[in-house]
Amino acid sequence: MAICKTGAEHLASLKDGRTVYIDGALVSDVTEHPAFRKSVASAASLYDFQTAPENLELMTFAPEHANRRINRAWQIPRSYAEMTRRRKALTAWAECSYGFMGRSPDHLASALVGQRIGLDVFKRGGEARAKAFADYFDYASSSDLFLTYVIINPQANRSKDWGDQEEDLVARIVDEDATGVTIRGAKMMGTSSIMANEIFVANLQPLKAGEEALAFCCALEMNTKGLRVLSRKSYEAGAVSVYDNPISSRYDENDAVIYFDDVKVPWDRLFVHRDVDLCRAQFHDTPGHVFQNYQSQIRLVVKLKFLVGIAHKLTETIGTSGMPQVREQLGRLAANVGMVEAMLHGMEASGEQVGDYWIPNRHHLYSSQVITQELYPRMINVIRELAGGAFIMLPSSFRDWDNPVIEPLIRKTQRSSALDPEQKVKFLKAAWDAIGSEFGSRHTQYEMFYAGAQFVTAGHSFRTYGWDSSNNLVDRLLSSFALNDERSAVKH
Numbered sequence: 178m179a180i181c182k183t184g185a186e187h188l189a190s191l192k193d194g195r196t197v198y199i200d201g202a203l204v205s206d207v208t209e210h211p212a213f214r215k216s217v218a219s220a221a222s223l224y225d226f227q228t229a230p231e232n233l234e235l236m237t238f239a240p241e242h243a244n245r246r247i248n249r250a251w252q253i254p255r256s257y258a259e260m261t262r263r264r265k266a267l268t269a270w271a272e273c274s275y276g277f278m279g280r281s282p283d284h285l286a287s288a289l290v291g292q293r294i295g296l297d298v299f300k301r302g303g304e305a306r307a308k309a310f311a312d313y314f315d316y317a318s319s320s321d322l323f324l325t326y327v328i329i330n331p332q333a334n335r336s337k338d339w340g341d342q343e344e345d346l347v348a349r350i351v352d353e354d355a356t357g358v359t360i361r362g363a364k365m366m367g368t369s370s371i372m373a374n375e376i377f378v379a380n381l382q383p384l385k386a387g388e389e390a391l392a393f394c395c396a397l398e399m400n401t402k403g404l405r406v407l408s409r410k411s412y413e414a415g416a417v418s419v420y421d422n423p424i425s426s427r428y429d430e431n432d433a434v435i436y437f438d439d440v441k442v443p444w445d446r447l448f449v450h451r452d453v454d455l456c457r458a459q460f461h462d463t464p465g466h467v468f469q470n471y472q473s474q475i476r477l478v479v480k481l482k483f484l485v486g487i488a489h490k491l492t493e494t495i496g497t498s499g500m501p502q503v504r505e506q507l508g509r510l511a512a513n514v515g516m517v518e519a520m521l522h523g524m525e526a527s528g529e530q531v532g533d534y535w536i537p538n539r540h541h542l543y544s545s546q547v548i549t550q551e552l553y554p555r556m557i558n559v560i561r562e563l564a565g566g567a568f569i570m571l572p573s574s575f576r577d578w579d580n581p582v583i584e585p586l587i588r589k590t591q592r593s594s595a596l597d598p599e600q601k602v603k604f605l606k607a608a609w610d611a612i613g614s615e616f617g618s619r620h621t622q623y624e625m626f627y628a629g630a631q632f633v634t635a636g637h638s639f640r641t642y643g644w645d646s647s648n649n650l651v652d653r654l655l656s657s658f659a660l661n662d663e664r665s666a667v668k669h
Contacts, residue, residue, distance in 0.1 A: 181246040182321040184221035193400040199408040212411035215427045220372040236266045243319035250283035251318035254535045267475045276480025277428040280369035285324035288469035294534050295463025302452045310448040326377040327364030327435045340388035349390040357443040367433035380456040392456045394449035395442045403438040412616040420575040423607045425616035464536045471537045481514045487608045488560045493595045520545040543637040553624040568609045
């Protein structure tokens with residue numbers, strides 16, 4: 178057995194007979210299908226990266242409950258130093274995909290780490306449910322599983338409560354017996370479900386009294402009978418080549434609707450059972466929501482660094498980098514990236530010790546989310562402005578280079594003072610793939626909404642800010658003078 182999980186192990190684990198549909202057809206093997214195979218291979222390569230001798234200490238640790246080393250994403254930080262060490266591992270994984278795999282294995286591992294810290298919250302639903310979660314955490318972490326989750330409901334009719342939607346739309350408990358519960362209905366968004374081992378099912382959106390059938394949390398293997406994955410279109414399948422689409426051809430983690438067609442959940446895989454408030458509490462009364470979004474900020478810093486690198490190389494390629502107004506734009510982009518990275522380090526340094534564990538600063542985390550939801554699309558637009566028409570006049574595909582008639586013409590028309598024509602086209606195609614292709618547009622949408630609508634993240638910021646500190650400053654100023662003081666001064 179390898180000292181830690183390898184890419185080959187992960188690929189083998191995905192040949193499990195899971196039920197995935199795309200383009201009207203059932204997929205027999207996600208590791209071989211042209212819509213998924215390169216992206217699945219990229220996910221598997223994360224495990225090869227952690228296994229490399231030079232990365233082993235950076236990426237993995239040896240917990241007491243496992244018989245081999247596992248990724249540091251599963252490490253529950255007991256100090257600020259352990260948190261920063263863990264962050265360096267997550268950063269290294271994010272750099273493998275340039276920040277474009279938003280649901281890499283460390284995301285759900287982080288979510289479960291935060292929820293495991295708050296295990297007592299699960300005890301509100303009974304000791305059996307808390308034990309089921311603790312046992313599952315030990316199993317998932319010691320196995321170094323790749324987990325994804327579905328924690329929101331299909332949009333459907335937003336004017337109605339979740340419990341009032343059409344029958345069998347929103348996943349709910351429809352039966353239960355001595356062996357477990359049966360669930361039927363849909364959940365979103367199953368990002369990375371194609372390449373994950375298991376799926377965590379929960380409710381992040383608020384539920385109300387009377388919606389107890391919807392109020393559950395469980396974990397299921399991806400090949401569970403009745404679990405159906407309805408994939409969106411594959412950007413990987415639409416990629417012409419790695420040369421033409423170097424990011425979308427290899428890092429399209431995919432999104433999917435997950436439909437539970439009378440799926441049986443055994444009791445030892447059920448962590449919340451018909452408890453509306455506990456569905457909320459498992460995210461917000463534990464540090465679960467904080468840890469999962471803290472991981473997202475780590476990944477986003479890598480992605481923003483990549484994008485500002487694209488912007489800088491773009492101006493050098495088209496010869497505008499020396500213009501004062503262009504340098505100003507680049508300077509502002511760089512300042513934005515520096516701000517987000519500083520906020521990431523700040524939420525770690527200003528975290529707090531809660532019992533045995535170190536927790537990031539909640540408000541600093543939510544502040545960063547509010548800012549970056551607006552920042553990301555602005556950065557994309559600035560890069561597009563810096564490009565001008567550069568993205569529009571590219572050759573149709575790598576095959577154009579093999580046509581003896583047009584190849585000399587391409588070399589004449591794709592000039593750059595910094596790059597030869599072939600390298601210029603290669604770079605501009607990569608840049609367009611990142612920011613302007615359908616894949617790139619999906620990522621803009623993702624960064625704007627993965628944490629919820631802006632009123633949701635702003636609400637988290639409002640909820641976690643220390644208003645007393647600000648209010649006390651105002652009150653102290655107001656208490657330092659009075660109208661009668663002015664009257665007395667005038668009299669004297």
